[in-house]
Structure formats: C-alpha cells, structure tokens
Amino acid sequence: MNPASAARGATPLPSRIDRLRIRHLRLLDLVARNGSLTAAGEVLHLSQPAVTKMLQELELAFGCKLIERTTRGGRLSLAGERALERLRVVLGAIDAAGEALLARPExxxxxxxxxxxxxxxxxxxxxxxxxxxxxxxxxxxxxxxxxxxxxxxxxxxxxxxxxxxxxxxxxxxxxxxxxxxxxxxxxxxxxxxxxxxxxxxxxxxxxxxxxxxxxxxxxxxxxxxxxxxxxxxxxxxxxxxxxxxxxxxxxxxxxxxxxxxxxxxxxxxxxxxxxxxxxxxxxxxxxxxxxxxxxxxxxxxxxxxxxxxxxxxxxxxxxxxxxxxxxxxx
The missing domain is CATH 3.40.190.290 (D-Maltodextrin-Binding Protein; domain 2)
Structure with missing residues (x-):
C-alpha cells in the first residue's frame, strides 16, 4: 500500500512522531510559504525523491494527508493547516532557543x-x-x-x-x-x-x-x-x-x-x-x-x-x- 494512502486512515503513533526531525516539521511551513514541494526541497537542499519521502514519513506519523498536490505545485490540506498552526509555535521556540544560546546563554x-x-x-x-x-x-x-x-x-x-x-x-x-x-x-x-x-x-x-x-x-x-x-x-x-x-x-x-x-x-x-x-x-x-x-x-x-x-x-x-x-x- 502506498504510504501516503495508508496515512489517510492511520492513527498517529507517538513512536512515529518521535522519529521525525526538525526539517520534517519545517516542510509544512516551507510548502505553505513557497507553494510547492519542489521549492521546499530546494530550501532544504533535498532532491525531489527525498522531499517526497519526507512528506510520506510526516503524513504516516500524523496519520492524515497534510499536503494536496495541485497543478501549481502543492498546498496544505485543512489538516495540514491545523498542524502548521501548532508546529509554528514549536519551530518558533526552537529558533528562539538557538538565538538565546548564540550569545550570553546565561x-x-x-x-x-x-x-x-x-x-x-x-x-x-x-x-x-x-x-x-x-x-x-x-x-x-x-x-x-x-x-x-x-x-x-x-x-x-x-x-x-x-x-x-x-x-x-x-x-x-x-x-x-x-x-x-x-x-x-x-x-x-x-x-x-x-x-x-x-x-x-x-x-x-x-x-x-x-x-x-x-x-x-x-x-x-x-x-x-x-x-x-x-x-x-x-x-x-x-x-x-x-x-x-x-x-x-x-x-x-x-x-x-x-x-x-x-x-x-x-x-x-x-x-x-x-x-x-x-x-x-x-x-x-x-x-x-x-x-x-x-x-x-x-x-x-x-x-x-x-x-x-x-x-x-x-x-x-x-x-x-x-x-x-x-x-x-x-
């Protein structure tokens, strides 16, 4: 079965979510900003097959379809939009941690x-x-x-x-x-x-x-x-x-x-x-x-x-x- 198809009816598993990397989470934000998986892959310095595989892993972990393919590239599904609302807070916290520790971390x-x-x-x-x-x-x-x-x-x-x-x-x-x-x-x-x-x-x-x-x-x-x-x-x-x-x-x-x-x-x-x-x-x-x-x-x-x-x-x-x-x- 195609992993993306399986993801539509799957139940999110903590073990799968725990295996995700930060760039998995950034993928949704980049697709939302750039309008395509290809553009998101270029920002992440990944090939098209690699970014497609990353999307499959992300959708399998969350148990739903997050990105819909379009003639212009791709857009977030309603589930993807709801997920990104939460993930942007997480990504912002990660970026803030890096900024805070860059100078005078004490x-x-x-x-x-x-x-x-x-x-x-x-x-x-x-x-x-x-x-x-x-x-x-x-x-x-x-x-x-x-x-x-x-x-x-x-x-x-x-x-x-x-x-x-x-x-x-x-x-x-x-x-x-x-x-x-x-x-x-x-x-x-x-x-x-x-x-x-x-x-x-x-x-x-x-x-x-x-x-x-x-x-x-x-x-x-x-x-x-x-x-x-x-x-x-x-x-x-x-x-x-x-x-x-x-x-x-x-x-x-x-x-x-x-x-x-x-x-x-x-x-x-x-x-x-x-x-x-x-x-x-x-x-x-x-x-x-x-x-x-x-x-x-x-x-x-x-x-x-x-x-x-x-x-x-x-x-x-x-x-x-x-x-x-x-x-x-x-």
Whole structure:
C-alpha cells in the first residue's frame, strides 16, 4: 500500500512522531510559504525523491494527508493547516532557543512585541524595576500594529506582547492566548493649541469634520476605533490629510501644523505636559480599551516572561489601577 494512502486512515503513533526531525516539521511551513514541494526541497537542499519521502514519513506519523498536490505545485490540506498552526509555535521556540544560546546563554532572552507607545511609558519603568531586582532578561523588542503582533505571536516569532485590545478582541483571543489586563486606556482626540477646537467645550462628532486630520492608516486598530462612532451615527468619518502609523510623529506634526489627530491617552500625556497639544473636550468620549500582556496559551511561559509580566503588572498598578478618563476642564 502506498504510504501516503495508508496515512489517510492511520492513527498517529507517538513512536512515529518521535522519529521525525526538525526539517520534517519545517516542510509544512516551507510548502505553505513557497507553494510547492519542489521549492521546499530546494530550501532544504533535498532532491525531489527525498522531499517526497519526507512528506510520506510526516503524513504516516500524523496519520492524515497534510499536503494536496495541485497543478501549481502543492498546498496544505485543512489538516495540514491545523498542524502548521501548532508546529509554528514549536519551530518558533526552537529558533528562539538557538538565538538565546548564540550569545550570553546565561542570561534568558525574551522576544517582546509591543505597540510604539508602550516604549515611552510602561516598558521603561518595567525595565528599571527588573534591573534593580537583578532579573532583567535580554530583550529583543519588535514594534508593530496589534494585528501584526498577534500574527507574529501565533507564528512563534514572539514570546509575549504588550498592546491594546478592545473587549471584542479579547474575546476572540481568549482561546489561543493568555491575557493579563494591565490597565484601561481611552482614545483621545488631540489638536494644536491654536486650533479652533482647542478652546471649546462639549464638542460633538459633527464638529470634528473641521480638520485637517492626521490619522493612522486604514486597517489599523486605532483607525477602526476612531471611525466606528461616525459610522454608528450615520456620518462619514473625516478624511485625513496625512496618514501615519506613528503616534509620536502624528502628535509632533499636530503641535507644529495646527492639525487634529487621535492617540491613546498614554501617548498624549508627554506632549500635553509640555503644552504642545490640547485634548479636544468631546461630548461623548471615544471607546476605552485595555493595555494587556499576552502570551500563547499553547505553551508554558518561560520564567523570564513571567518576571516581565509581574514587573508590568507592578508598574501599571502604581498608576492607581483605575481607568484613564478624559479630562474635563471647566
């Protein structure tokens, strides 16, 4: 019987899985990325017969068909996609182990993903706390959008994330991630001190069309949160004059150019303290979100990741543990 055919109805055996090598596991990822067994074999420096044999061994070990041949080369079956979701975490952990041991293996490495605003307020205080305790790990920090960070975490490229979530997002991630809530945040509308809205109170959504606006690009978490109240009230959201993903660039340009922008309150605090910008006093504040610490649910967190979590919880608790609320000036 053909091994691949037998694999369709076979039961996965631990002894067969134990005989697999790391390159067996990488095969699925390479086919998913490159679209064919031939291309995967070239990356692995294997001949076509050798890569075919490797696939047969992989499917026999897992007891199901993992790759479907197509006229264009090959694609993962549904079972292959489910297997790769798990295996990417394993492959990421293997790669992380190699990276951690490459230099200063005595100090643990934490691959941290974060939103840029975290590096201005929360992370520096957590780093200072861990350094004072003598337990600061090596940090490999990656900045990205919320969606980008979540994808990197699920692919095993990160050990943890510090980011912002809305309530609905937290519900969707609950099955695949461990979420530690650090504190609540809200989204603030910000203007230059000389903007016509700077001195007004009780500002409605319709007043915000005065602009001009600097906004994050479409598809980002903040842009979605900003546009939703307009759509819910039957209005078209303002069209930005400038699109930029950097909160800090946006706030600096707002201060210098008489613009409006939107930013989490934590990003705003530094600029407002120096009187560079003013928070627009809205009649109804934009939705609140949560600053959270996220780790994969599929694997146990290393001790260094747990220590980073504890430090972040401690420093955000110093903020009072209360939701950040819009300031109302009278």
């Amino acid at each position: 100090v643990p490495l934490v691959r941290l993903g974060m939103l840029p605003l975290v590096g201005v307020d929360v992370l520096p205080r957590a780093v200072a706390r861990l350094r004072a305790q003598g337990s600061l790990p090596r940090l490999a920090v990656r900045e990205h959008t919320v969606a980008g960070l979540a994808a990197m975490l699920s692919a095993g490229e990160l050990d943890c994330i510090v980011g912002r979530l809305q309530q609905d997002d937290a519900g969707q991630l609950k099955a695949s991630a461990r979420i530690t809530r650090l504190r609540d945040e809200y989204l603030a509308v910000v203007c230059a001190p000389g903007h016509p809205l700077a001195g007004r109170r009780d500002i409605a959504l319709a007043d915000l069309h005065e602009g001009p606006w600097i906004l994050p690009p479409r598809g980002t978490h903040t842009r979605d949160v900003f546009e939703q109240p307009f759509l819910d009230s039957g209005q078209l959201p303002p069209v930005p004059h400038i699109e930029s993903a950097s909160f800090h660039s946006n706030l600096a340009m707002t201060a210098a150019g008489d613009f409006l922008t939107v930013a989490p309150a934590t990003a705003l605090a530094h600029y407002q303290a120096m009187s560079m910008v003013r928070e627009v006093r809205l009649r109804v504040p934009f939705a609140s979100g949560h600053l959270v610490f996220i780790t994969p649910a599929a694997i146990e967190s290393p001790p260094a990741v747990d220590q980073l979590r504890e430090a972040l919880v401690a420093v955000t608790a110093q903020d009072g543990g209360l939701p950040l609320a819009p300031v109302r000036r009278r």
